[in-house]
Amino acid sequence: MALSTESIDAIKEAAARYPHKKSAILPALTIAYRQIGYLYDDLYIEVADAIGVSPNEVASAATFYTMFPKQKVGKYLIQVCTNISCGLMGAESLKEYLLKKLNVKEGGISEDGLFTVVSVECLGSCTTAPMMQVNQTYYENLTKEKVDEILNDLREKG
Amino acid sequence: MEKKILFANIDDPGQPEIDTYISKGGYESFKKVLKEMKPEEVIEEVKKSGLRGRGGAGFPAGMKWSFVPKDSPKPKYLVCNGDESEPGTCKDRVLMEHDPHLVVEGMAIAAYAIGANHAFIYIRGEFDHPANQMRKAIGQAYDKGYLGKNILGTGYDLEMIVHTGGGAYICGEETALLNSLEGKPGQTRIRPPFPAVEGLYACPTVVNNVETLSNVSLIIKNGGEWYASIGTEKSTGTRIFCLSGHVKNPGNYELELGTPLSYLINDLGGRVIDGKKLKAIIPGGSSTPILLPDKIDTPLDFESIAQAGSMLGSGGVIVMHEDTDMVWVARTLAHFYMHESCGECTPCRQGTKWIYDILSRITFGEGKMDDIDLLLDLCDNIDGKTICPLGDAAVIPIRSTINLFRNEYEYYIKTGKPLVNNKFMSFV
Numbered sequence A: 001m002a003l004s005t006e007s008i009d010a011i012k013e014a015a016a017r018y019p020h021k022k023s024a025i026l027p028a029l030t031i032a033y034r035q036i037g038y039l040y041d042d043l044y045i046e047v048a049d050a051i052g053v054s055p056n057e058v059a060s061a062a063t064f065y066t067m068f069p070k071q072k073v074g075k076y077l078i079q080v081c082t083n084i085s086c087g088l089m090g091a092e093s094l095k096e097y098l099l100k101k102l103n104v105k106e107g108g109i110s111e112d113g114l115f116t117v118v119s120v121e122c123l124g125s126c127t128t129a130p131m132m133q134v135n136q137t138y139y140e141n142l143t144k145e146k147v148d149e150i151l152n153d154l155r156e157k158g
Numbered sequence B: 001m002e003k004k005i006l007f008a009n010i011d012d013p014g015q016p017e018i019d020t021y022i023s024k025g026g027y028e029s030f031k032k033v034l035k036e037m038k039p040e041e042v043i044e045e046v047k048k049s050g051l052r053g054r055g056g057a058g059f060p061a062g063m064k065w066s067f068v069p070k071d072s073p074k075p076k077y078l079v080c081n082g083d084e085s086e087p088g089t090c091k092d093r094v095l096m097e098h099d100p101h102l103v104v105e106g107m108a109i110a111a112y113a114i115g116a117n118h119a120f121i122y123i124r125g126e127f128d129h130p131a132n133q134m135r136k137a138i139g140q141a142y143d144k145g146y147l148g149k150n151i152l153g154t155g156y157d158l159e160m161i162v163h164t165g166g167g168a169y170i171c172g173e174e175t176a177l178l179n180s181l182e183g184k185p186g187q188t189r190i191r192p193p194f195p196a197v198e199g200l201y202a203c204p205t206v207v208n209n210v211e212t213l214s215n216v217s218l219i220i221k222n223g224g225e226w227y228a229s230i231g232t233e234k235s236t237g238t239r240i241f242c243l244s245g246h247v248k249n250p251g252n253y254e255l256e257l258g259t260p261l262s263y264l265i266n267d268l269g270g271r272v273i274d275g276k277k278l279k280a281i282i283p284g285g286s287s288t289p290i291l292l293p294d295k296i297d298t299p300l301d302f303e304s305i306a307q308a309g310s311m312l313g314s315g316g317v318i319v320m321h322e323d324t325d326m327v328w329v330a331r332t333l334a335h336f337y338m339h340e341s342c343g344e345c346t347p348c349r350q351g352t353k354w355i356y357d358i359l360s361r362i363t364f365g366e367g368k369m370d371d372i373d374l375l376l377d378l379c380d381n382i383d384g385k386t387i388c389p390l391g392d393a394a395v396i397p398i399r400s401t402i403n404l405f406r407n408e409y410e411y412y413i414k415t416g417k418p419l420v421n422n423k424f425m426s427f428v
Ligand SMILES: Cc1cc2nc3c(=O)[nH]c(=O)nc-3n(C[C@H](O)[C@H](O)[C@H](O)COP(=O)(O)O)c2cc1C
Pocket: B052, B053, B054, B055, B056, B057, B058, B059, B061, B081, B082, B083, B084, B085, B086, B169, B170, B171, B172, B173, B174, B175, B207, B208, B209, B210, B212, B213, B388, B389, B390, B393
């Protein structure tokens, strides 16, 4: 079993909230990937058991939604918005800066296992561009100094 | 002009707390409808206000509610759309983060009006903080007895549930959203049947945007006529405009409808950065046609913007200055629509990829002169030929950039280089 008891309880609680338990699939996948870091086939079976639906139903939803990582990523997943408003404010150069500074390829994991950098579509933070999301947290109005500080803090936390 | 009705308390850090919200008259509207108004009267008041949907299409809210069959034995559902993923748009997030009870109260009144005992708010998965703010607010409302069973002894029951998504743009489209809420892939449904008749779990369902519903308690409190007196005759009330791109003061601004675009960009936005010249404006999120600077005095209301050749859309106003490469704009947005096509309809799935490939070829210096017409041809073969409007939206930036900036495409193809080199492309 990869899912912790807390995760399973949280999934069961989510399933009980809905008129139809199948609706809990997305919240359950959210709980699962936040605990494990990414999603994979065997995990779908565990999630399905916790909700009480078929693994196929879980898999077909999971594979559709790109927000859930399907392979191992660094402890900190850095998602840089490269859509229009952020692009106008220098998102490409922000991404290049991160890749160079962390010495990773897009989608890869840094040597210390801490960081993965990917580009994503608009994150609904267009008036505070350029921006990035690190795991669940938004960092906005980014400058080089801010990015350096954020990376240092994350490295210190380990 | 700037007019803060939704944003009246947006700067108060205590606003997300229910006691603060109540101390300013919050939940009085919900109490009033429960104790003094029949559901039909609530719908009537909202109709009187002229409130139109803020999610993109601008459909009258009261009319949508009245489509829910009253005699249906099935349960009815209210769904608040907090997917907010139209590029350039970030207003619903502000409401959910800074005034979550305004959203909760609006949802509760709408649910009562359509006879729903369950209300959902679908929030895009990346919006962790807004979702937490909403969960906290809903929890507080339960504690005060504004949600749950037999609310304030009136016999009305209402459960409210926060549902978070999985990062798919298409889930903002209401039928895809409903599939997603049912735990399925976010693919769209053929309409009719419309959600008002057959929506969530095949039951009558109303889907409204966060900003739309946030207006509802204010309409009940001050009256539909008061609301209708704001804005223009057909575009009543205010809207939150998300001003982004090359302006000095980007941000979310609430304006009375009918306020000129120039007021937003120049007076509030502080004009284009670095003293550059304005080149192009996308007025309503990435799915709306580009306007040239000569349209800057257009009043921001549904009708005037349509007359100027675009749409008010989702309120995302994206400003571009003279150093913007319009082929890059097209390619950036083409990538978005390709990535977000749900894959259900062939013209959209294949067409968006094809468009992106051609634009990439052009920007890699390998374009052919025929590519421009090929792009337009592809647009014709997507537009109107798909189940949902994502395909129609995807062709808008392509057609729009070709119509207005064809010379930039031609130059790129001839020389392998952009006519204008994005000089803003550095954040450092
Ligand atoms: C591709 C696509 C994406 C959409 N995204 C959103 C969205 O993120 N938020 C939203 O409220 N409406 C969105 N809509 C509009 C919804 O389908 C629906 O019309 C709206 O939520 C209805 O609410 P309203 O009448 O209050 O505007 C989208 C529509 C399409 C076609």
